[in-house]
Amino acid sequence: MEQNSRKIKLVTGGCGFVGRHLVDNLLEEGSEVWVLDNLFTGKHPDKWLAGFSKKEENNFSIYEQGGKKLVFIYQDAIDFFRNIIAGKSAAVLPNFDEAYHLAAVVGGRAVLIENDPLMVATNHIIDSLFFQWAVKAKPKAVLYVSTSVAYPFSMQDRGKHVAMREEYLSTKGHGQIGLPESIYGWIKLAGEYLATVAHEKYGLSVVCVRPFSGYGEDQELDYPIPSIAARAARRENPLIVWGSGDQGRDFIHIDDFVSALRIAIQKVHDASAVNIGMGGLLTFKEIAKMMAEIEGYSPEIKGLSDKPEGSFAVYNDPTFLKSLGWEPKNTVRQGFERVLKSVKERIKNES
Ligand SMILES: NC(=O)c1ccc[n+]([C@@H]2O[C@H](COP(=O)([O-])OP(=O)(O)OC[C@H]3O[C@@H](n4cnc5c(N)ncnc54)[C@H](O)[C@@H]3O)[C@@H](O)[C@H]2O)c1
Numbered sequence: 001m002e003q004n005s006r007k008i009k010l011v012t013g014g015c016g017f018v019g020r021h022l023v024d025n026l027l028e029e030g031s032e033v034w035v036l037d038n039l040f041t042g043k044h045p046d047k048w049l050a051g052f053s054k055k056e057e058n059n060f061s062i063y064e065q066g067g068k069k070l071v072f073i074y075q076d077a078i079d080f081f082r083n084i085i086a087g088k089s090a091a092v093l094p095n096f097d098e099a100y101h102l103a104a105v106v107g108g109r110a111v112l113i114e115n116d117p118l119m120v121a122t123n124h125i126i127d128s129l130f131f132q133w134a135v136k137a138k139p140k141a142v143l144y145v146s147t148s149v150a151y152p153f154s155m156q157d158r159g160k161h162v163a164m165r166e167e168y169l170s171t172k173g174h175g176q177i178g179l180p181e182s183i184y185g186w187i188k189l190a191g192e193y194l195a196t197v198a199h200e201k202y203g204l205s206v207v208c209v210r211p212f213s214g215y216g217e218d219q220e221l222d223y224p225i226p227s228i229a230a231r232a233a234r235r236e237n238p239l240i241v242w243g244s245g246d247q248g249r250d251f252i253h254i255d256d257f258v259s260a261l262r263i264a265i266q267k268v269h270d271a272s273a274v275n276i277g278m279g280g281l282l283t284f285k286e287i288a289k290m291m292a293e294i295e296g297y298s299p300e301i302k303g304l305s306d307k308p309e310g311s312f313a314v315y316n317d318p319t320f321l322k323s324l325g326w327e328p329k330n331t332v333r334q335g336f337e338r339v340l341k342s343v344k345e346r347i348k349n350e351s
Contacts, residue, residue, distance in 0.1 A: 143206070211252070264276075
């Protein structure tokens with residue numbers, strides 16, 4: 001296994017959907033990975049580190065297999081960073097060469113953004129403590145995961161939408177911001193501002209990434225792509241999609257999402273933002289049509305217009321990410337084929 005000169009990585013929120021894929025990538029390249037997660041939505045590593053041995057040391061769980069090593073800190077990021085900053089923690093942390101900050105309350109529109117928006121604001125506490133820790137601990141490079149939802153809502157609305165370019169939102173200099181669509185976007189925008197301050201006032205090397213819609217085989221079935229795949233797998237007719245079905249997103253397979261995270265942290269150090277997305281707009285009706293085509297049937301496709309759809313069209317111009325050397329390995333169709341195949345296996349195993 002090739003040893004990377006940047007050796008020990010921290011991934012907050014490493015037990016979540018994106019985190020697990022990032023951790024796999026880091027372990028595969030030979031890095032030691034420390035994961036901090038309170039399992040709010042994440043999965044316990046016992047469930048996804050198959051074949052690893054496990055031992056407990058200093059309140060951390062250490063998983064090993066061959067040359068791979070993962071240290072799991074099962075704790076709330078708020079308590080963890082607050083105690084370290086206050087000098088009240090006995091934890092001895094290594095010098096991290098990369099720290100990926102993913103931990104966040106991500107509950108989905110129906111669960112949190114609509115019903116308990118202030119709960120989402122917890123992310124601001126997590127982010128501020130993370131950056132207070134980072135400017136002291138000084139990992140060599142930090143990645144802050146923002147979101148496409150931080151962009152101005154007015155640029156993603158019906159009849160007025162454009163492909164998002166990084167300069168449409170900036171927390172540097174005189175800045176450029178607009179009202180995001182939800183509290184989730186606002187708090188991430190504030191997080192980008194913290195990243196800018198951490199870089200400009202404390203010299204921290206940091207990149208902000210703005211992912212569009214990540215999807216993958218192991219996502220829960222209530223996420224859009226697996227959910228449409230499950231309905232297509234059951235050959236539902238009509239095939240119903242969320243919202244009006246005319247709203248669109250820029251979907252990116254998780255493998256290409258992770259390769260973009262790795263390139264961004266290695267290439268950008270001045271708190272600038274990098275979009276992560278394929279660069280295409282697909283409406284939910286188009287997604288359903290493609291999924292049904294892959295499944296080999298032709299249902300009537302209908303929207304459920306009484307459900308909220310959020311911003312109308314959220315998609316990006318990936319010129320900057322591509323200029324850093326990123327190229328996706330999966331077309332949208334290939335990614336959907338992978339999801340449909342895995343959802344069919346899941347459904348078969350459950351029945
Ligand atoms: N998935 C996407 O397409 C997408 C798009 C834009 C931004 N993001 C961002 O990427 C990051 C990961 O998203 P995801 O899709 O993997 O979501 P997820 O919910 O699967 O992962 C979030 C992880 O953070 C953990 N967490 C939450 N609160 C915590 C706390 N207080 N202390 C420690 N851990 C905590 C959760 O348990 C979970 O493991 C988030 O910051 C999210 O906002 C994701």
